[in-house]
Amino acid sequence: MIIFVFTSSDKQFFWNEHTLCKPKPERISQISTWNPTANARKTAIxxxxxxxxxxxxxxxxxxxxQFLDNLSADIVIFHTDYPAKAHMQAIASVTKRQVIFYNVDDAFTSFPKGFDPYLEEPNWMKRGKWNYQHMCRFWFKLIMDIPLVLEYKYVMRLDDDSKIIGAWDNIFDLMGKRNAVYFGNVEEADSENGLPGLMKLKTFTINxxxxxxxxxxxxxxxxxxFDIPxxxxxxxxxxxxxxxxFFRRSEIRHWTDAVDATHGIFKYRWGDHVLRYLTTALFATPVEVLLRTDFNLPYCHPC
Known part of the structure; x- marks a missing residue:
């Protein structure tokens, strides 16, 4: 069964692909805990x-x-605004997985306490003044407060310009067998020259x-x-x-909140990718982090 879930601070409803009708109002408060299949709420893409x-x-x-998990992972599409029904059906027609649409308008209209988006100017822009920074903050911090996400054990992120190619084994199972808390992608680096203020993150981390x-x-x-100047x-x-x-542990939430309070994500575009690297360095042992490149998993980006 494919369920389309829409939720925001003031509006929630879901669609069943077969009936395409609104549920009874009493179901709305139970959306985040509703479990229609035995495999639901374990893993998500x-x-x-x-x-x-x-x-x-x-x-x-x-x-x-291409992802060999016996179709057990849900597909969760976090989105702003509300998709057209025909567009939702286009997604439903190409997968047998449960598909959940989850509105995150609130994440793209909120800012850290004390940050004034009208007085500040970003040092890097894409798709709007603060949109990229909102994206970074969402993946680094806000996703961990979404009730739906808390029902999953593992969540795989794929960007819209990313694509799995070839056959992938069930890396959720692999993580479980190895007691891993993070499965990372290729290692790269950001620079102060491209992002003025980036190195303030080094000072903050040490302090x-x-x-x-x-x-x-x-x-x-x-x-x-920090080994490259x-x-x-x-x-x-x-x-x-x-x-x-793992990422909801109290010590990691304290670190996450401390980073957020600096406003560095918005002022200096401290990216979720840099912050993820530092988070795992601080709180995950070497064996708890796996890398895609170590398992020869074929992947396309951008594509």
Whole structure:
């Protein structure tokens, strides 16, 4: 069964692909815990999209064949605005998986406490003044507060310009067998020259570990994060997988909230990819992090 779920702070409803009718009002408050199948709420493949969702059809159409998980992972499409019914049906027609549409308008209209988006100017723009920064904040922090997400054990992220190619084994199972908390993509780096203010993140990270007596779980990775002058290393997060309960641990939430309070994501475009690298360096042991390149999983980006 494919369920289309729409939710925001003031409006929630869902569609059943067969009946295409609104549910009874009492079901609305139970959307985030509704479990129509035995496999539901274990794993999810998530997209964040602000355009016409039928454009995701080429990316989603390959998942049933090329991602070998017996169709157990839901597809969750976080979106702004509300997709047309025909566009939702276009997605439904190319997959046998449960598909959930989840409105995140509130995430793209909220800012950290004390940040004035009218007085500040971004040092990097894409698709609007603050849209890219909102995206970074969503994947780094806000996704961990979405009730639906809390029902999953693992969430895989795929960007709209990313695509699984070839056959992939069930990496959710692989993570479980190895007790991994993060499955990362290729390693790259951002630079101060391209993003003025980036290196303030290095200063903040060092001060944070000293102030809160944080002993990095992977000190070699933390050193490597800053080993190129005026650069910070990152995991390219157009694909990755998180173990949800790990990233909701109190010590990680404290770090996440502290980063958010600096306004660095908005002022200096501290990306979720750089922040993910630092988060795993601080709080995940070397064996708890797996990388796509170590398993020869074929992948296309951009595509």
């Amino acid at each position: 998530a997209f964040l999209y602000s355009d016409q969702v039928q454009k995701l059809v080429p990316k989603i159409s390959v998942l049933d064949i 944070y570990t000293e102030s809160y007596q944080v002993i990095p779980k992977n000190p070699k990775r933390l050193i490597r994060a 005026n650069h910070i290393r990152l995991y390219n997060t157009n694909f990755d997988v998180i173990k949800v309960d």
